[in-house]
Amino acid sequence: MASNYTHIILADDDEDDRMFFTDAFDELKIGTKVATFPDGIALMDYLNQSDAELPSILFLDLNMPRKNGKECLKEIRQNSRFNSVAVAIYSTSASEEDIEDTFVQGANVYIKKPSSFKKLKNVLSSVVATNWQYETSGLNRDNFLLRL
Amino acid sequence: MAAKFLKSAVFTKVIFVVSLFLILFIAGLGYKHMTEVSESQESVMHTYKVNVELEQILSYLKDAETGQRGFIITQDSIYLEPFFEGRGKINNTFAELKQLTKDDREQTENLRLLNELIEERLEYFQIASTYALKDQTDLLRFKKVFFEGKMTMDAIRVKLNEMILLENERLLKRKQAYESISNITPLFLFGLIVFTLLLLYLSYARISVNLDKITASNKELNVFKELTNQSEMINKHGSWRWNVNTDEFSFSDNLFRLLGEQPNSFAPTIENFMRFVHPEDVETLKDQVAQMKVDMDLPFIYYRVVHKNGTIRYLKAYGKSIMDTEGNVQLLGTTTDITDEIDSFNALQKRNKELELNNKELAAFNYVASHDLQEPLRKIQTFLSRLEDSEATSLTEKGQTYMQRINVAASRMRLLIDDLLQYSRSSKSDEDKVPSDLNELLQSALIELEEPIENNQAEIVADPLPELQVVPFQIQQLFINLIGNALKYRKEETAPVVRIQYSSVDKTDHPILSQSVAERFHKIDFKDNGIGFESEYGEKIFTLFTRLHNKDEYSGTGIGLAICRKITDNHRGHITATATPGSGAIFTIYLPE
Structure with a gap:
């Protein structure tokens, strides 16, 4: 598996949002491979497969049917297999x-x-550009909420 | 102490006892006096009798003498008869006298001498008679005897007179002694009787006064009793007495009513009372009653009673022991029906819970509504932005105008939703209050407002503000909204100036404060030089969604000031506004000290 692209997963029940998301990455052209899941169950089913390709960054919507974002986050952080996965709410x-809970x-x-496509692209490129393995050590409550 | 004794019932009793003794004394004295009177009468009689008897003796002797003289002249024995009779009579009289004077030693002695003289005289009669019988009356010896007889007779007379005198003297002495007593005694007795009457009158007067007082008190007591009955009925009170020594109870009329019964419809005993007590409370109450008997004092106790018709009432009782002057211990108690209180308390609690729940639901609804509204709006805006980016050129001019209009409307909706969220977040409670420096909160607010302040070239002048127990983010929001308003509603030609003035005021400062619990308030004025508004809107502007201007002229949602009011309400404070059109507005917040 070549690492010439960044593997990204989004779990969001909203079809429009999934579309904005993939469209934004398409337009960004920064070598990413984006997979989307419509809810928490589908996401976890995929992640729990032993041969699943783990993403570098997982984008989690909070409000999803069946299994919401917080439940997914909890399961992921309890499993050391996913230690390398950066989670973006x-x-x-x-x-x-x-904000408090997920932090x-x-x-x-x-x-x-x-609420604008331009801003969305800015946000996503900034998140992808961040080296989360390195950032994790400096994680703090004040810059947890991304402001651009 | 003395005055108190004079007024006490004991004093009246003492007067009575003294009077009683005085009357006894008077009776004794009177009796003694009467005895003395009869004694003195007897002594008069005695003297009289003695004198009569003594005169009698003289008379008998004279008769004997006359008889003897006749016999000597005629020598006829017929004349001797009185002489012989006289002898016997004298003896009788003598015996009488002896009896009368047996206690009188002097008179007894006199009587003995008299007797000797009489014997002597009679002897001379005898001798003279013998000479007469022998017709020897011419003899010198006869004459001598006759003369001796006469001398003796004289001596008898003297003796008799002496005795009569002595007796009279005695009588006089007795009379004098008696008179001296009898002159004083009646006066003394009279005095005593008057004094006793006085004492009796005194105690009568006192008793009568006391009786009047008691009658008056009794009347008062009856009135009081009636009033107590009424008060018990209206207040749902009942009272009871428990004589601990005799284990006797008495219940007030209303206590029966508290049990759902007619007054005096059953004997007031603890057993009968317990029959009404709720089965679950009987054991506890019995324990408490037993404890009450030991402690002689009853703390507040609560229990339920069940009426015959099944109604359950809550009662509260209190009792205290008192000891009367006879040493009887009585437990006096009051029982109150607190069912209504408990019912209203429960109802109030229920309502409070409902209100709390409603409030929570409302806040949650508000939050969810605002939150869920954001999602479609955000998508509309995102689609719009994509249209603008890539498709705008292919639209006609009209189409582009429509798109701009849609954009403005969507932005306004976003503003509304954000403000509503803010409004729903403003109902946080006391828990989040912390001591905060209002100056710092003002500085934070000014930093937030940096952009509009700079754009408007506004001047903000603030007094030093106090430190206060507040919810910091809310007060900061309050400052932002008020200063932001002042900047928004500025006059076009004049640079906005906002003066923030602080003072500490009494609750009399403004009519809206009069109902407050707090006595003093921090008063903070926000004075601007903006466009102001008609004073009639001073109150209306604080209601949700109230706007005074068209949204084409001034952007706004009509929520900002409603948030301000909500924040001051949360802090038990107030906010008011006064203004004149064209010369600025003053917003005043009052926060309790």
């Missing part, structure tokens, strides 16, 4: 409660879905 809201459970960054 990708949600419409940015309530204090959600405590080990998400790497919290992204509030932007």
Whole structure:
């Protein structure tokens, strides 16, 4: 498996959002391979396959049917197999409660879905450009919520 | 102490006892006096009798003398008869006298001498008679005897007179002694009787006064009793007395009513009472009653009673022991029906819970609604941005205008949703209050407002503000909204100036504070030189979605000031606004000290 591209996964129940997401990466042209899943169950089924290709960055919507983002985050962080996976929360809201919870459970960054396509592209390129393995050590509560 | 004694019932009793003794004394004295009177009468009689008897003796002797003289002249023995009779009579009289004077030694002695003289005289009669019988009356010896007889007779007379005098003297002395007593005694008795009457009158007066007082008190007591009955009925009170020594109870009328019964419809005993107590409370109450008997004091106890018709009432009782003057211990108690209180308390708690739940639901709804509204809006905006980026050129001019309009409308909707979210977040409670320096919060607010302040070239002048227990982010939001408003509603030609003035005021400063619990308030004025508004809108502007201007002139959602009011309400404070069109507005916040 060549590493000339970054493997990215998005779990989001909203079809429009999945489209914006893949379109944004298509337009960015930064060598990424994007896979999407419509809910938490589908995501976890995929990740739990022993031969699954693990993503570098996992974008998690919080509000999903069947298994929501927080539950997925919890399972992922309890399993050492996924230690290399950076988790970016990708949600419409940015309530204090959600930010607090996901930070405590080990998400790497919290992204509030932007309301323009241009901004979305900026955000995604910035997240992909970040070296999360290195950033993890400097993780702190103040810059957890991504501001651009 | 003395005055108290004079007024006490003991004093009245003492007067009575003294009076009783005085009357006894008077009776004794009177009796003694009467005895003395009869004694003195007897002594008068005695003297009289003695004198009569003595006169009698003289008379008998005279008769004997006359008889003897007749016999000497006529020598006829017929004249001797009185002489012989006289002898016997004298003896009788003598015996009488002896009896009368047996206690009188002097008179007894006199009587003995008299007797000797009489014997002597009679002897001379005898001798003279013998001479007369022998007709020797001419003899010198006869004459001598006759003369001796006369002398003896004189001596008898003297003796008799002496005795009569002595007796009279005695009588006089007795009379004098008696008179001296009888002159004082009646006066003394009279005085005593008057004094006793006085004492009796005194105690009568006191008793009568006390009786009046008691009657008046009794009347008062009856009125009081009636009032107590009424008060018990209206307040759902009942009272009871428990004589611990005799184990006797008495219940007030209303206590029966508290048990759902007619007054005095059953004997007031603890057993009968326990019949009404709720089965679950009987054991506890019995223990408490037993403890009450030991402690002589009853703390507040609560229990339920069941009426005959099945109604359950909650009662609360309290009791305290008192000891009367006879040493009887009584436990006095009050029982109150607190069912209504408990019911209203429960109802209130239920309502509170409902309210709390409603509030929570409302906040949650508000939050979810605002949150869920964001998602489609964000998508509309994203699609719009994509259209603008790639498809704008292929649209007609009209189409591009429509797209701009859609964009403006979507932005406005975003603003509304953000403000609504802010509004729903403003209902946080006391838990988040921390001591905060309002100056720091103001500085943070000014940093947030940096852009509009610079754009408008505004001047902000602030007094030093106090430190206060607040929810920091809310007060900061309050400052942002108020200063932001002042900048937004500026006059076009004049650079905006906002003056923030602080003072500490009493609750009398403004009518809206009069109902507050707090006595003093921090008053912070936000004075601007903007366009102001009609004073009639001073209150209306704080209600949600109220706008005074068309949204073409001024952007805004009508939520900002509603948030301000919500924040001051959360802090138990107030916010008011006064303004005149064209010369600025003053927003005043009051926060309790």
